[in-house]
Amino acid sequence: MVKGLNQWATGLSEEGRYAEAADTMTELVAAILPDGPSGDLAWSLLEWIAALHDAGRSDEALAAFETLVSMEAAEAANDRGPMACHLYSLIGYAQMLDTHGRGEQAALTRQEALALLGELADTGERKSWSGYQRSFWAVLLYFSGAENDRPASNEPRPPSGAALTQWSPDVRQRYFDSRHALREEVDTLAPRATEDPDQYLAELVRLHRVLTIRSAVYWKNRTHLFAEKVHSLFDEGVSLARRLSQHDPVEGTRTLARSLIDRSTFHTAAGRLESALDDFRQALSYLGEAS
Template identity: 40%
Template sequence: MHHTENRGLMGDTAKVDQDAVLRARVLLLGSDRPSNRVEIEAYRTLAQVSPRVYLPKLARALVARTWELRDPKAHVVLYAEAVDAVRRYDAEAPDRKDQLNGALRGYQHALFAAGRRAEGRAVCEELAAAGQYGRLAVVLAEEGRHGEAADLYARHIVPGSADVSEWTLIEWAAELDAAGRRGEALEVFARVVAEARRTAAEDRSPLASLVWKLDHYARMLRAAGRRSEETAARREALTLLTRLAAGGEPVSWSNIQASWVTLLVLSGRPAEPAATPDAPLPAFGVHLYHGWSPDTREEYFASVPSLEQRVAALRASGDLPGLVAAQRRLTVRRALRWETCGRRAEEVLRPDFDEGVALARRLPEDRSSVARALVDRSMFLLAVKRYEEAHADFAEAFALDSGTPIVTGT
């Protein structure tokens, strides 16, 4: 499939088989459109005699061929040739930079899917040198190089810039936090919360999104020992939930569950092993579709059966604290699968959160576990627009955590 003959001889017509050139032109000019595979063969031949015209066509055809095949190894070969073809463009060719970056993005994805992580990282480094640093930041995070990932974000994010998306800020805060730089992480995530407050106040974003961010902010504040600020954040979230329970969302929204599940998965990072270059994990804080590498994504979901077995074994052994922790890890994975699979019936996921609350309630001395399970379920109920139930769970959790009685009626 990957032809390399005559590489480096573009335009040297003396060494090109003129019969092959003629056959290629006839194939392309025929009344029937040739298959993508045939097009590639023709463009390979014609690019030797007319590189300016046919190298761009060859690169596009190679990328299109990857859409027809499911073999990761074939994808590596095709994207490698596409990258090579674009590199041979005239330096002044229109859109050359964008086409090269596009081919490199496909190439690195194929390398990770094929298990060739070191080579994939090298391609991501080339993309970062061209200004597209996001994938490299994710790869560094996956390998436990959190400080390097955080610094990479810092070098590219202009302080105070309004052009930075909330997703990027969440990713940056997550890496700062994972690197142990909690003060910096809180400063960055405070920007996420502040922007969510502003847009919600202007009825340009849903209150639910602000509640999810406040909940995560409160978790970060607790980890940093800033309990009074944590209580204030939770009280603000409870006020918003009271408003939602009474009157619903002031603005219409449909598909924002990605924000909830990303923060839920991020909250589960402390329960996971530490990532290393030899044992990478997903970049928690990055949504799956925003750049998880194929290898880490597959490993994460492949762990579901073993976690299910562990949950069953812990249930049989009577190890309730271990069961509560394992059940939450399993629920987090199932929540991500639920949010990304396109089938979002509430009934599919609700039992997992109900089970988490039921198990935690069997630990009467561990009020924090009960409160966490209630908040987890509250945030899920908010995602499926069960506002009154979400409010009741959050109010109970707030009362357990703060010792302050809360009236849950609305």
């Protein structure tokens, strides 16, 4: 009865028809959620969350995110899913809570993420997984930056909660081809940001994050090159955000915390769990949430 609804919702999202995409995913999730966790449910929940958020239905999006977090927690606790996916869902949920002014709840959620990351750093995953958790991370990473990555024209855009394999081929090709122009734009803006940080530094930080996310999504399936190709971008992002925090201590410090959390999740996806924990602890200290 619902076969094909997720592909239909993906196409609607690419065309900017977010209200229709949200309704479509709501129908799909209502049909499959009672059956409990399955191979497709987590991906459908991710797409549902993004469609609701893009449609401006923030309360519903937060409720859907809570459903995802609870499911990933139960799956990890019962060794039916990776602890890393639970971690990524907690971090994404905290970011959405912050976006919608629920800072106290976001801080509590980050403390849950810290405890889980500490366990991962100490023991690693309790069992081996196929590696799909990196794709899960990539979807949430792209979603976290989608608000600042809208196309200037009326061209279709990647659906912010869908797995890469669900994107239309032309949308995927255009998205990845744009990395080269973005790199040139970032390099052109860098000296201007040094000369006039008031006017250019925040925009440089924003553009660099767009470049980093696009590159990470591109390289995430190229296992032997993934860490090598994108590690320096996450490092550059933290350095730029640190400069912004020195120039604008209020907004810049929150931006620095976000950059550190981005790099922490990258380290987790690359299997560098001690580095991930160090970055996450630093981020919480800048947010005033260090335990």
